[in-house]
Amino acid sequence: MTELLKISHTMTLAWRYGASWYFAEFIRALRDEQRLLGLRCPICRRVYLPPRPVCGNCHAELREWVEVKDSGTVRAFTIVHTPIIDPTTGQPRPTPYGMALIQLDGADTTLNHYLAENDPAKLQIGMRVQAVWRAERKGTLNDIAHFASISPIAERDAQAASSQASSSKLQSPISNLHSPISNPQSLFITAGVNLSFNYAAGKAASRFLIALRDEKKIFGARCPSCQRVLVPARSFCPRCFVDTSDWVEVGPNGTLGAFAATDNLAFALIRLDGADTALVHRVNVTNADELRIGLRVAPVFAETRRGHILDLAYFQPA
Amino acid sequence: MRNTAIIGAGQTKHVKARDDASQAELVRQAATRALADAGITLRDVDAVVLANMELFEGRALPEMWVGEGAGGYLKPTLKIATGGTSGTSACIAGYHQCASGLFDIVLVVGWEKHSEGATQTGMALVDPLWDRSVASGAVGNFALSISQYAAERGVTPTQAAKVAVKARxxxxxxxxxxxxxxxxxxxxxxxxxxxxxxxxxxxxxPQSDGACAIVYAAQGVAEKLCARPAWVRAAVTRHDQPYIGDLDRRLVTMRTLRDAARAAYQRVGITEPLKQFDVAEIYEPVSYAELAWYEALGFCAEGDAGKLIDDGVTEMSGELPVNPSGGVLSTNPVGASGVIRVAEAALQVMERAGAHQIPDVRLALATGYGVYAWSDVIILSADK
Known part of the structure; x- marks a missing residue:
């Protein structure tokens, strides 16, 4: 049986998301004032927290800010035991951790966030929780570390204390409350992730790559229907949709069919002798002026070969 | 709209890792089997619809790699990606292409090779404003909604486990x-x-490597090619709000599935789904979801889903066998999973399901569920 090869790639992806006015205002209030702002739908009157730019039910634009408390009621919960790669850190998130959908006081929707508790026996739907804020706020939802349960007695005491202190708080009205943001900040969220892939080459591509690696030979495969010799060799003809039949050694030399050059390196389509399709590869030259369609080229194989298309390192003028 | 039927289906043996086949070769295996089952060649196919979640395999525009495996050369070819519903959505798109009169024969192919990529990380790349800071993956999101559903409906872990055992x-x-x-x-x-x-x-x-394909043919063509075509009687899709916190108790209310089912049932005249359907292939990524779907699909009264599984009503020998194929709980190459639901429902109507054939199937239901934003409902029948 043919040795089956795998081709591995790690890809680093980076994004920069425009977060728009509603996210900017929410984050400003969260970071600078430790306050939570929701948006109210002008039609169904639901208060969305997190704020949404549009009510999905009514398809109405949301512009009316509403202050929402940092205490609320658990509407759903779980304790997660299976680790995921945290997209904000790129590392597996330690388990177990509690998650909940929390309806904050003053909101009609629920916020997806962490719980301090990770014993399911101590959790129930309907329990009261309070945000535990981080000492240093950076302007993300994680400025709230998690939500912790509060006893009814403690909550009553806290409410009494806050009503005494509220007179001073009321003197500083929420900026932009009940009005559109006049001068929205630009706010962007940057994110990145590393993703690893391990592709099965399949029987035909494995055989092709092993011939490169072990014999420095280049093979095509013939379609029994259209008779074309396809390079690299593959298991089926994409035009005729039939299995390829015999394997044919092609080249090693070929003819340049097309190229795009930068200095002394060209990205090229090379028709190897005996092939009916072009191989996509690169051509090294000392001077780009040497390149022309119809140029005869010869392969240069890598010293160390590992079963990869770059075992054929590059082509050069023959 | 013209009457349109499924006249063939094919799939690969679904496994943890198909190291012997590249994605294009895997897809070709399913497409070739579906064409053979329909008794046609690729030459007869007018258009191809693909279903795949490309981020999981890291190939942007997978049709540039895999499309030729599905036979897309010089044919109208498009791809659909809607999470778990990718396959059923592609089946609905293929149906529309055929039923609208655009094309007479349409091939639909779904696939996924989870073994090659980064599915869990891919699924955590959610809304960067609100979700990514607290992402907990598909399992965490389901578990949240299950806590609400179980609390309101009183379903037990044992009842959920019975669903898992039935599937396997x-x-x-x-x-x-x-x-x-x-x-x-x-x-x-x-x-x-x-x-x-x-x-x-x-x-x-599980996460599986696999591909599945079906062939549609319009009335006039279908009867010539197939002795017992599976006629599409309804194909409905619904989308929901995308933030999980905005959904009101999602597994309890299941707005998308209820609404899609209501529309589909009305079109076909289904008033007692448990009695009228002969078999159902529903998209249950987790045991509890199947119980929630029983209610949303009207198989039982609200709160009676646990009783349905306790009483064996949805077993192979029950009044309405649900997922005789083993369902998503047994096989899950995501882009293919929805196509598998439709293919398995069609095989039941065509009487080609083999050892898991349910006797005398005239009316079959297939559903899809994507992230928490899509539900698809497709009804197939031996009658036009």
């Missing part, structure tokens, strides 16, 4: 199914590792 027992009759666990017990499910309370490892679907 059925899968043992399906040679293409991934998980083969004919002797699985409720105790084993309940004792398996906890992923996210109350979801155990064996309550959850």
């Amino acid at each position: 027992r059925n899968a043992a009759k399906n040679p293409y199914a991934h998980l083969q666990m004919p002797d699985l017990t409720v105790e084993q499910v309940l004792n398996s590792r906890m992923l996210a309370d109350p979801v155990h490892l064996l309550d959850m679907c």
Whole structure:
């Protein structure tokens, strides 16, 4: 049986998301004032927290800010035991951790966030929780570390204390409350992730790559229907949709069919002798002026070969 | 709209890792089997619809790699990606292409090779404003909604485990199914590792490598090619709000599935789904979801889903067998999973399901569920 090869790639992806006015205002209030702002739908009157730019039910634009408390009621919960790669850190998130959908006081929707508790026996739907804020706020939802349960007695005491202190708080009205943001900040969220892939080459591509690696030979495969010799060799003809039949050694030399050059390196389509399709590869030259369609080229194989298309390192003028 | 039927289906043996085949070769295997089952060649196909979640395999525009495996050369070819519903959505798109009169024969192919990529990380790349800071993956999100559903409806972990056992027992009759666990017990499910309370490892679907394809043909063509075509009587899709916190108790209310089912049932005249359907292939990524779907699809009154599984109503021998193929709980190459639901429902109507054939199927239901934003409902019948 043919040795089956795998081709591995790690890809680093980076994004920069425009977060728009509603996210900017929410984050400003969260970071600078430790306050939570929701948006109210002008039609169904639901208060969305997190704020949404549009009510999905009514398809109405949301512009009316509403202050929402940092205490609320658990509407759903779980304790997660299976680790995921945290997209904000790129590392597996330690388990177990509690998650909940929390309806904050003053909101009609629920916020997806962490719980301090990770014993399911101590959790129930309907329990009261309070945000535990981080000492240093950076302007993300994680400025709230998690939500912790509060006893009814403690909550009553806290409410009494806050009503005494509220007179001073009321003197500083929420900026932009009940009005559109006049001068929205630009706010962007940057994110990145590393993703690893391990592709099965399949029987035909494995055989092709092993011939490169072990014999420095280049093979095509013939379609029994259209008779074309396809390079690299593959298991089926994409035009005729039939299995390829015999394997044919092609080249090693070929003819340049097309190229795009930068200095002394060209990205090229090379028709190897005996092939009916072009191989996509690169051509090294000392001077780009040497390149022309119809140029005869010869392969240069890598010293160390590992079963990869770059075992054929590059082509050069023959 | 013209009457349109499924006249052939094909799939690969679904496994953890298909190292012997590249993605294009995997897809071609399913497409070739579906064409053979329909008794046609690629030459007869007018258009191709693909279903795949490309981020999982890291190939942007996978049709540039895999499309030729599905036979897309010089044919109208498009791809659909809607999470778990990718396959059923592609089946609905293919149906529309055929039923509208655009094309006479349409091939639909779905696939996924989870073994090659980064599915869990891909699924955590959610809304960067609100979700990514607290992402907990598909299992965590399901577990949240299950806590609400179980609390309101009183379904128990044992009842959920019975769903998981039923799926794996059925899968043992399906040679293409991934998980083969004919002797699985409720105790084993309940004792398996906890992923996210109350979801155990064996309550959850696997990740599979696999592909599945179906062939549609319009009236006039279908009857000539197939002795017993599976006629599409309804194909409905619904989308929901995308932030999980905005959904009102999603598994309890299941707005998308209820609404899609209501529209589809009305079109076909379904008033008593449990009695009228002969078989159902529903998209249950987790055991509890199947119980929630029983209610949303009107198989039972609200709160009676647990009783339905307790009473064996949805077993192979029950009044309405649900997922005789073993379902998503046994086989889950995501882009293919929805196509598998439709293919398996069609095979039942065409009487080609083999060892898991249910006798005398005239009316079959297939559904899809994507992230928490899509539900698809497709009804197939032996009658036009």
